[in-house]
Amino acid sequence: MSNVKLLSGENVPLEMHKVRMVQRVNLLPVEDRLKCMQEAGFNTFLLKNQDIFLDMLTDSGVNAMSENQYAAMMQADDSYAGSETFFRLESVLQDIFGMKHFLPAHQGRACENIIAQTFVKPGSVVLMNYHFTTTKAHITVMGGSVEEIIVDEALKTSSDMPFKGDINIDRLNEAINRLGKEKIAFMRIEAAANLVGGQPVSMDNMREVSRICRQHGILLVCDASLLADNLYFIKTRDEKYKNVDIKEITREIASFMDIVYFSARKLGSARGGGILVSDDALFLKMRELVPLFEGFLTYGGMSVREMEAMAVGMRETMDIDIISQTPIFVEALCNELLTKGVPVVTPPGGLGCHVDAGLFCEHIPETQYRAGALAAAMFIGGGVRGMERGTLSEQRNDDGTERIADMELLRLALPKRVFTLSQVKYTADRIAWLFKNRHLIGGLEFVEEPKVLRFFFGRLKPIGNWPELLAAQFRKDFGESL
Numbered sequence: 335m336s337n338v339k340l341l342s343g344e345n346v347p348l349e350m351h352k353v354r355m356v357q358r359v360n361l362l363p364v365e366d367r368l369k370c371m372q373e374a375g376f377n378t379f380l381l382k383n384q385d386i387f388l389d390m391l392t393d394s395g396v397n398a399m400s401e402n403q404y405a406a407m408m409q410a411d412d413s414y415a416g417s418e419t420f421f422r423l424e425s426v427l428q429d430i431f432g433m434k435h436f437l438p439a440h441q442g443r444a445c446e447n448i449i450a451q452t453f454v455k456p457g458s459v460v461l462m463n464y465h466f467t468t469t470k471a472h473i474t475v476m477g478g479s480v481e482e483i484i485v486d487e488a489l490k491t492s493s494d495m496p497f498k499g500d501i502n503i504d505r506l507n508e509a510i511n512r513l514g515k516e517k518i519a520f521m522r523i524e525a526a527a528n529l530v531g532g533q534p535v536s537m538d539n540m541r542e543v544s545r546i547c548r549q550h551g552i553l554l555v556c557d558a559s560l561l562a563d564n565l566y567f568i569k570t571r572d573e574k575y576k577n578v579d580i581k582e583i584t585r586e587i588a589s590f591m592d593i594v595y596f597s598a599r600k601l602g603s604a605r606g607g608g609i610l611v612s613d614d615a616l617f618l619k620m621r622e623l624v625p626l627f628e629g630f631l632t633y634g635g636m637s638v639r640e641m642e643a644m645a646v647g648m649r650e651t652m653d654i655d656i657i658s659q660t661p662i663f664v665e666a667l668c669n670e671l672l673t674k675g676v677p678v679v680t681p682p683g684g685l686g687c688h689v690d691a692g693l694f695c696e697h698i699p700e701t702q703y704r705a706g707a708l709a710a711a712m713f714i715g716g717g718v719r720g721m722e723r724g725t726l727s728e729q730r731n732d733d734g735t736e737r738i739a740d741m742e743l744l745r746l747a748l749p750k751r752v753f754t755l756s757q758v759k760y761t762a763d764r765i766a767w768l769f770k771n772r773h774l775i776g777g778l779e780f781v782e783e784p785k786v787l788r789f790f791f792g793r794l795k796p797i798g799n800w801p802e803l804l805a806a807q808f809r810k811d812f813g814e815s816l
């Protein structure tokens with residue numbers, strides 16, 4: 335693995351690749367960053383990429399691809415039906431997951447749409463460790479509801495539990511007894527659990543959940559969008575899997591599931607998605623929706639070039655040196671912040687460092703979007719774009735009141751192999767500066783609030799003139815520095 339020790343004893347998260355293509359980035363002066371944030375309605379989704387220094391919004395569709403992925407894109411077979419590219423991708427996925435059928439879809443939420451359309455009926459419940467925004471939206475649109483049965487520890491930001499994405503088995507049994515199997519559309523395991531900080535699910539937990547679901551005849555679905563991180567954590571945090579090959583771990587996970595779906599914008603570092611299923615009847619139930627919503631069965635709305643890149647990316651995901659890159663950088667960023675007293679989610683998870691905005695911005699009322707405010711402050715303070723993962727990302731209750739999120743997080747995603755260690759250190763420094771000046775950060779309120787997935791394109795304004803005061807403090811502390 336690529337964590338090496340220096341003479342000083344310090345562990346360094348070493349890159350096991352070299353950079354051969356680069357993109358120029360701009361670091362604007364603080365006054366311009368403030369102006370850009372104002373123009374973006376204090377919503378980091380509405381910033382323009384040319385104004386951003388380090389884009390840590392997401393790891394979705396923005397991971398660095400390998401030379402072999404680019405090379406594979408050149409041999410794509412662009413036929414509407416029966417494309418060779420499809421069969422190449424299908425056979426890679428069958429080999430890795432050991433599942434029989436593959437249904438292509440244009441991205442993760444498209445898979446969620448197909449699964450929800452097929453299995454969710456008005457009044458049905460989907461049990462899951464934790465929701466993801468798009469997953470929940472698809473289930474509720476179909477008239478179903480979501481019940482989260484993650485272990486209690488998952489909602490404590492500070493913890494030393496290695497697998498905080500685990501399902502609470504007692505609550506699973508209780509929910510099955512209370513609801514009855516007929517009411518449960520399916521059980522969903524998100525590996526790893528994104529919104530609680532990219533926290534992994536243990537193999538033992540998946541095995542037990544699978545046993546219970548099979549005993550009751552309940553469908554088990556795995557959201558494998560963040561599987562690469564989960565595989566890394568099983569190998570490094572579960573002694574029993576220390577010497578087990580990544581592919582074997584993948585196969586074991588898949589053997590517990592009825593359906594596996596993924597966003598290939600994350601898993602496999604390309605752009606696209608797909609559903610894997612072994613049972614013929616389940617396959618046929620979902621299959622008809624692919625041409626209806628996505629495209630013909632041999633491309634499913636994806637570019638064949640991306641499908642070739644995905645096939646190679648999936649194979650590369652079986653290499654521990656490749657999948658370790660993000661988690662070891664996340665750990666480095668979290669550790670650096672912890673030494674500066676900044677509250678972050680521990681243990682460090684996959685996909686990014688999650689700052690506990692609830693604690694960071696304790697002085698801001700809960701209904702004024704603490705994590706959203708911190709995301710705006712982070713851009714003003716450092717040109718770094720993170721993502722709010724808290725109350726702003728929730729939908730309001732039916733009576734119009736705010737649904738206060740379980741966790742109020744600012745996510746600083748580290749797309750795979752994109753950033754250098756000096757950029758990570760710079761980010762830690764600017765967060766530490768914000769933490770010192772956190773009393774300057776104030777709340778936000780909506781100016782335009784969409785009804786569905788409001789965080790994507792809602793516009794907000796600051797309560798008071800705190801952004802100006804923050805920018806002025808930056809000038810005072812950093813002088814001429816950008």
Ligand code: F0G
Pocket residue numbers: 391392393394441442443444466468469524528557559560597598599606607
């Ligand atoms: N499931 C999980 C666990 C995800 O993290 C995502 C996307 C999806 C499903 C939906 O996939 O974007 O391809 O439609 N997560 C991105 C993120 C958007 O930034 O965390 P998609």
